[in-house]
Amino acid sequence: MSINFRTNKSVSGRRRLLEKELTIDLPNIGSSAIDDTIARTRNCENMVGWTQIPLGVAGPLTITSMNDERLTMNYYLPLATTEGALVASVNRGCKAITQSGGTTVDSERVGATRAPVFDVKNVTGKKKLEEYVRRNMKALQKCAQETSGHCSLRGITLHNVGPYEYLRLSFDTQDAMGMNMATIAATSIYRYIEAQTGFRCISVSGNVCADKKPSAINTILGRGFRVWADVVIPKKVLMATLKTTAQNLYEVWMSKCMTGSVVAGSMGHNAQTANIVAALFIATGQDPAHVTGASCGTTIARVEDNEDLYLSILLSDLMVGTVGGGTGLATQKEALSILGISGGNNGKNSKLFAEIVGAVVLAGELSLLSSLAEGSLAKAHVALSRGKLQSTKF
Numbered sequence: 001m002s003i004n005f006r007t008n009k010s011v012s013g014r015r016r017l018l019e020k021e022l023t024i025d026l027p028n029i030g031s032s033a034i035d036d037t038i039a040r041t042r043n044c045e046n047m048v049g050w051t052q053i054p055l056g057v058a059g060p061l062t063i064t065s066m067n068d069e070r071l072t073m074n075y076y077l078p079l080a081t082t083e084g085a086l087v088a089s090v091n092r093g094c095k096a097i098t099q100s101g102g103t104t105v106d107s108e109r110v111g112a113t114r115a116p117v118f119d120v121k122n123v124t125g126k127k128k129l130e131e132y133v134r135r136n137m138k139a140l141q142k143c144a145q146e147t148s149g150h151c152s153l154r155g156i157t158l159h160n161v162g163p164y165e166y167l168r169l170s171f172d173t174q175d176a177m178g179m180n181m182a183t184i185a186a187t188s189i190y191r192y193i194e195a196q197t198g199f200r201c202i203s204v205s206g207n208v209c210a211d212k213k214p215s216a217i218n219t220i221l222g223r224g225f226r227v228w229a230d231v232v233i234p235k236k237v238l239m240a241t242l243k244t245t246a247q248n249l250y251e252v253w254m255s256k257c258m259t260g261s262v263v264a265g266s267m268g269h270n271a272q273t274a275n276i277v278a279a280l281f282i283a284t285g286q287d288p289a290h291v292t293g294a295s296c297g298t299t300i301a302r303v304e305d306n307e308d309l310y311l312s313i314l315l316s317d318l319m320v321g322t323v324g325g326g327t328g329l330a331t332q333k334e335a336l337s338i339l340g341i342s343g344g345n346n347g348k349n350s351k352l353f354a355e356i357v358g359a360v361v362l363a364g365e366l367s368l369l370s371s372l373a374e375g376s377l378a379k380a381h382v383a384l385s386r387g388k389l390q391s392t393k394f
C-alpha cells in the first residue's frame with residue numbers, strides 16, 4: 001500500500017499516516033517549538049516534521065573587510081554539525097587568527113548563473129544566435145528586470161558544441177542567493193529569444209550553469225561570490241596555540257593540498273573547505289547542495305623569512321544569501337542574526353556573509369593543517385567525537 005500524503009494537509013496528519021503505515025513512532029521528528037507555516041508552505045513539500053541538528057558557536061574571529069570602509073569586526077560563528085571536533089577545530093583556528101591580528105578578506109560578486117541550452121542545428125545557427133545575443137543585450141536585460149525588483153542581468157558568456165548553444169547568464173540578485181530568481185529571469189529571457197529568433201530552447205538549465213556540481217567553469221569564471229581571505233600567523237602563536245611550526249605546516253600543505261590533490265585528480269586543493277561551509281550553510285539556511293562549489297577552494301601556505309606562516313584561501317564558487325530560500329526559517333534567521341546580517345540590505349549583507357564564510361574557512365584550514373602537522377587529528381576525534389576525554393594510545 002502507498003500513502004497519498006496530499007490527502008492530509010497538516011504536518012502532524014501526514015506524520016500520523018506515515019507512523020501508521022510503517023507501524024513506527026516518530027515522536028522526535030514531530031517535536032518542535034517552531035511554527036511550521038513558512039516551512040510547510042515555502043520550503044518543504046509533504047512535510048512531516050523536523051530534523052534537528054546541534055548548533056555550536058566558534059569565535060570570536062577578527063575580520064577586516066576590504067569592502068565596507070575596511071571595517072574590522074569580531075564575529076561569533078554559528079556552526080550546525082554532527083561531527084564532533086569540528087567546532088573545536090574551527091574555534092582553535094579563530095583563536096590563532098584573532099591572536100595574530102585577524103584575517104583580511106575581499107570579495108567579488110560574480111552572480112548567480114543559469115545557462116539555457118538552445119538547438120541551433122549547426123555552425124550557421126550558432127553564428128546567427130550568438131550575433132543576436134550580442135546585439136540585443138539591452139532587450140535581454142529588460143526581460144530580467146521585469147521579473148524582479150532585485151534581479152539584473154550582468155552578462156552572458158556563450159558556449160557552443162555542435163547543435164547545442166549554451167547561454168551562461170549571470171545575474172546580480174542582491175541579498176538573495178538567487179537561484180529561483182535566476183531561473184525565473186532565464187525563463188523570461190529564453191522565451192523572448194525563442195519568439196525573436198525561432199531557435200528552440202531545449203532546457204532552461206543546460207548544466208553550463210553549473211549548479212550543484214563541482215566544475216572547472218565555476219572555478220575559472222566564478223559563481224555567486226569569489227572570496228579571498230588571508231592571515232600571517234607569527235611563530236609564537238604557531239607554537240603556543242597551534243603546537244606546530246610554519247615549516248611543518250607547510251610540508252603538510254604541500255604534500256596534501258597540492259601534491260595529494262593532484263594525484264587524486266581532486267578539484268579542491270584544500271584541507272577541508274567543504275566541512276566548514278556545510279556547517280555554516282546548514283546553520284544559516286543556505287542551500288546545502290551548494291557546498292559542492294565551495295569544496296573546490298584553494299588554500300596556499302608560505303613560510304615567511306622570519307618563520308611566520310602566511311596562509312590564504314580562495315573560494316570561487318560561493319552561493320550565499322541572507323534573504324530567500326531557507327534564510328527565512330526561524331532558527332536559521334536567528335543564526336544569521338548572530339552574524340548581524342539577517343535580511344536584505346541592498347546586496348551588502350550577502351557580500352559580507354560571503355566574506356565571513358571565507359574567513360571561517362581560513363580558520364578551519366589553519367586548524368586542520370596544524371593538527372595534521374602535530375599528528376593530533378585522530379586523538380582529537382577520539383576525545384571529542386567519541387566522548388573519550390581520557391588519554392588514548394595515539
Ligand code: NAP
Pocket residue numbers: 147148149150151173174175176177178179180181182183211287321323324325326343344345346347
Ligand atoms: P527566493 O526566496 O526564491 O527569492 C528571493 C525573494 O526575496 C524575491 O522574491 C525577492 O523579491 C525578495 N527580496 C526582498 N529583498 C531582497 C533583497 N534585498 N535582495 C534580494 N531579494 C530580495 O530566493 P532565491 O535566492 O532566488 O532562491 C533560493 C531558493 O532556490 C533556495 O530555496 C534554493 O534551494 C532554491 N534553488 C532553486 C533552484 C532553481 O532552479 N529554481 C536551483 C537551486 C536552488 P523580488 O524578486 O520580488 O524583487
